[in-house]
Amino acid sequence: MNRWAVFWVFATLGATGIAAPDQWWNPGDDRPLPAYVEYANASGRLGVLNADGLVTTDGHPFFEALGPNGRACVSCHQPADAMSISLESIGSRWTATDGTDPIFAAVDGRNCPNLPARDTASHSLLLGRGLFRIALPWPPVDAAGKTIEPEFTIEVVRDPTGCNSGPLYGIDGEKREISVYRRPRPAANLRYVASSGFGVSPFIGKTGMLAAIDPDTSRPVNMNMMADAREVTLKTQAMSAARGHLELTKGLSEQALNRIRDFSCSCMRHRRFRARAVCSMSLTDRQDSARPPWLRGVTVCSATIRRTT
Numbered sequence: 001m002n003r004w005a006v007f008w009v010f011a012t013l014g015a016t017g018i019a020a021p022d023q024w025w026n027p028g029d030d031r032p033l034p035a036y037v038e039y040a041n042a043s044g045r046l047g048v049l050n051a052d053g054l055v056t057t058d059g060h061p062f063f064e065a066l067g068p069n070g071r072a073c074v075s076c077h078q079p080a081d082a083m084s085i086s087l088e089s090i091g092s093r094w095t096a097t098d099g100t101d102p103i104f105a106a107v108d109g110r111n112c113p114n115l116p117a118r119d120t121a122s123h124s125l126l127l128g129r130g131l132f133r134i135a136l137p138w139p140p141v142d143a144a145g146k147t148i149e150p151e152f153t154i155e156v157v158r159d160p161t162g163c164n165s166g167p168l169y170g171i172d173g174e175k176r177e178i179s180v181y182r183r184p185r186p187a188a189n190l191r192y193v194a195s196s197g198f199g200v201s202p203f204i205g206k207t208g209m210l211a212a213i214d215p216d217t218s219r220p221v222n223m224n225m226m227a228d229a230r231e232v233t234l235k236t237q238a239m240s241a242a243r244g245h246l247e248l249t250k251g252l253s254e255q256a257l258n259r260i261r262d263f264s265c266s267c268m269r270h271r272r273f274r275a276r277a278v279c280s281m282s283l284t285d286r287q288d289s290a291r292p293p294w295l296r297g298v299t300v301c302s303a304t305i306r307r308t309t
Contacts, residue, residue, distance in 0.1 A: 023039055023078075023079075023080035023089075024078065024080070024089065024092070024093070025063070025074045025075075025078055025079065027063065027064060027065035027070060027071060027072035027074065027075060027102065028063070028064055028065055028072070029057065029063070030057055030058040030063075031057065032054050032055060032056055032057060033048075033050065033054065033055040033057055033063075033079065034050075034054055035049070035050050035052075035053045035054050035055075036048070036049045036050070037079065038272055039079065039080040041080075043271075044271060044272065044273045045271075045272040045273055046080070046082055046269065046270075046271060046272060047269065047270050047271070047272040048079045048082070048083065048188070048267065048268070048269050049267070049268040049269070049270070050263075050266050050267055050268075051266040051267075051268065052262070052263075052266040055263065057074075060259060060263070061073070061252065061256035061259050061260055062074060062077075062187075062259070062260050062263050062264075065102070065246075066242060066246050066248055066252070066256075067242065067246030067247045067248040068247055068248075069102055069105040069107065069246065069247050070102035070105075071102040071103070071105060071245065071246050072246075073187065073238075073241070073260060075102055075103050076103060076132070076184040076245070077184060077186070077187040082186050082188065082269045083186040083187040083188035083267060083269055084183065084184050084185065084186040084187075085103070085130065085183075085184055086130065087127075087128075087129075087130045090103065090126060090127060090130060091127060094120075094123070094127060098118060099117070099118035099119075099120075099123070100118065103126075104118075104123055104126070105247070107133075107135075107244070107245070107247055108132045108133040108134065108135070108244070108245055109123060109126055109132065109133075110122045110123055110126075110133070111123070111124060111125050111133065111161040111162075111163065112133070112161050112162060112163035112166065112169055112179065113133075113169065114166070114168060114169065125161070125181050129181075129183075130183045131181035131182060131183060132181065132182065132183070132184065132245070133163070133179050133180075133181055134179070134180045134181065134182060134244070135169070135175075135177040135178070135179055135244065136177065136178045136179075136180065136230075137176065137177060137178075138154065138171050138176050138177060138178050139176075143215070143236065154171060154178065156170070156171060161179065163177075163179040164178060164179050182227075185226075186269065187264045187267060188264070188267045188268055188269040189267075189268055189269060190234060190264045190265055190267075191265040191266070191268075193222075193224050193225065194221075194222075194224075194225060194233065194234050194264075194265065195222065200219075200220055200221065200222045201220060202220045204223065211223060212229065212232040213232070214232060214233050215232070215233070215236070216233070216235070221233060225237055233261075234260070234261040234264055234265070235257045235258070235260075235261050238252065238257055238260045238261065239251055239252055239257060
């Protein structure tokens, strides 16, 4: 049920946001994740719920560094950022670690891996927009690594980062990659995104083409996991992320994949309440002097709080 409360907030022009301690999770922190936890931010409070109860993170593949670059899944899926990662958190980690935090790894934390380390220009897309580099093979390959003959061509028209036209990481370069950039999808509320139940059929409703198949169950999937539907399940996505973002060459064990999938499906996030304050007016000196002494020099704001229970 939703309840609305409207009240008057009196605040000075120098009002600041709310910050909570110990919001950042480093790989291997090994502190338990409560069944329900709230984090304060400038917009209100954010709640993260785990339907399976308290999570012991010690040894959990979502929270441990599995690859050579020191990252874990939690590095880019922070509970305080609704199981994704915010620009504020990225900027704070850059300042706190002088650009050495694992999230700034060369493979995708720079605009292109061959750019200089610990240089804000090299990480401008991540620092300014929260975008990580996603390297896609060209020509594309299937799940078994077999080349798919494309029915189209790609031409580089504009390349601000220099990655797509470079001699190493470019389309025609040594690695033959296409670099695209995006924010991490929140690893929460995925039980519904990854569902193969209601509304899923062997055919895609928009195109009439055959739907992708879950390799574990042989059932069709809804193909909503990724914007381009290149990953069909949470397990295949986790495996790709381990290889691409954690730089894990050997992949993940079946047990680790199942634990990551189960955690992602049991994790929910929601806005506990959202505060919005809009200053009503600016007063002249004459108008201000006519106000009660305790209100002079104070900006009056109207705030609406939405509570979700």
